[in-house]
Amino acid sequence: QASLAVETRQQPACTRDGRCYPVRANIQAPEEVAAVQAFGAEGIGLLRTEFLFLDRQQAPSEEEQREIYRALIEAVHPAPVVFRTFDIGGDKPAPYLSLPRETNPFLGVRGIRLGLKHLPLLRTQLRALLRAGAGQELRILFPMVSSYEEVETLRRLVHEVEEELRQQGQALAERVELGIMIEVPAAALLADALAEVVDFFSLGTNDLTQYVLAADRTNEGTASLADPFHPAILRLLQLTIEAAHRRQRRVEICGELASEPLALPLLLGLGIDELSMAPRAIPRCKQAIRRWTLSKAQQVAQQALHLRTAAEVRSYLHTCSPDGS
Numbered sequence: 001q002a003s004l005a006v007e008t009r010q011q012p013a014c015t016r017d018g019r020c021y022p023v024r025a026n027i028q029a030p031e032e033v034a035a036v037q038a039f040g041a042e043g044i045g046l047l048r049t050e051f052l053f054l055d056r057q058q059a060p061s062e063e064e065q066r067e068i069y070r071a072l073i074e075a076v077h078p079a080p081v082v083f084r085t086f087d088i089g090g091d092k093p094a095p096y097l098s099l100p101r102e103t104n105p106f107l108g109v110r111g112i113r114l115g116l117k118h119l120p121l122l123r124t125q126l127r128a129l130l131r132a133g134a135g136q137e138l139r140i141l142f143p144m145v146s147s148y149e150e151v152e153t154l155r156r157l158v159h160e161v162e163e164e165l166r167q168q169g170q171a172l173a174e175r176v177e178l179g180i181m182i183e184v185p186a187a188a189l190l191a192d193a194l195a196e197v198v199d200f201f202s203l204g205t206n207d208l209t210q211y212v213l214a215a216d217r218t219n220e221g222t223a224s225l226a227d228p229f230h231p232a233i234l235r236l237l238q239l240t241i242e243a244a245h246r247r248q249r250r251v252e253i254c255g256e257l258a259s260e261p262l263a264l265p266l267l268l269g270l271g272i273d274e275l276s277m278a279p280r281a282i283p284r285c286k287q288a289i290r291r292w293t294l295s296k297a298q299q300v301a302q303q304a305l306h307l308r309t310a311a312e313v314r315s316y317l318h319t320c321s322p323d324g325s
């Protein structure tokens with residue numbers, strides 16, 4: 001692993017038939033930014049901003065957030081940072097919000113549901129992000145979206161905050177791209193409508209798998225059921241990517257599946273545009289991309305979509321090689 005193409009780490013990842021893929025890093029702490037560069041990531045494809053909101057007695061101020069976000073933008077410039085708004089709730093509590101106990105936190109008030117209930121917290125984060133992106137393009141990603149109305153509300157909120165900052169004479173991002181996580185089955189099934197109102201999708205296969213298969217991602221008893229290679233997941237990914245592409249929207253994947261070498265031909269073949277994963281997984285992923293052709297990956301994905309079980313999908317993928325039949 002150590003010798004694995006240290007010299008090619010910083011090179012782009014292109015298939016043999018010439019399709020290049022940005023491979024970015026998922027990070028959840030500013031200290032990890034060193035790994036972003038070391039492992040050859042093209043920027044940050046998922047910044048889990050909840051790190052700033054957890055394990056403390058008070059919410060972070062606008063200024064504290066702005067400084068941290070700005071430093072990250074500058075550290076990876078000109079590559080982008082995809083800022084995901086805080087995904088608090090579920091298994092990630094924040095003491096200062098005194099959130100009620102929930103029987104099913106993963107089906108409860110988490111992600112954007114919590115942000116929309118605690119608007120001052122979300123507005124402050126949006127102000128900090130828009131200011132941090134001053135003079136640049138800014139990418140904002142919303143977690144746990146399950147309806148069209150939520151996206152409309154979020155878009156309105158971003159525009160309101162932009163307007164407020166302009167009136168206050170604050171410098172702000174020049175262009176803002178808004179994206180949503182596709183991690184709730186409803187969002188995947190509604191992808192054609194949602195693609196009208198966002199700039200990009202990011203596939204959150206960790207949560208998508210738990211919600212599609214009704215298998216808690218933290219429960220050891222259901223670990224074997226929560227298999228992202230399940231054909232039901234593959235079909236939802238296909239549907240989502242096709243709906244996005246019909247509207248010329250980009251699809252990224254930031255769930256763990258992105259870093260599974262076995263899944264790579266499937267993801268490329270289904271039409272993914274960008275990948276984001278734990279920094280350590282990046283060099284191997286880039287090497288794997290360089291071995292495939294997009295056309296071969298498309299054949300693999302088409303075959304896999306006809307299979308009936310996760311086990312069949314896995315064993316089929318084990319038989320596939322970039323140049324074999």
Ligand code: PEP
Pocket residue numbers: 048087183203204205206207208254255256
């Ligand atoms: C996901 O759900 O796939 C994802 C990337 O988000 P998180 O793991 O932070 O829930």
Ligand code: MG
Pocket residue numbers: 143183204206207
């Ligand atoms: Mg998630």
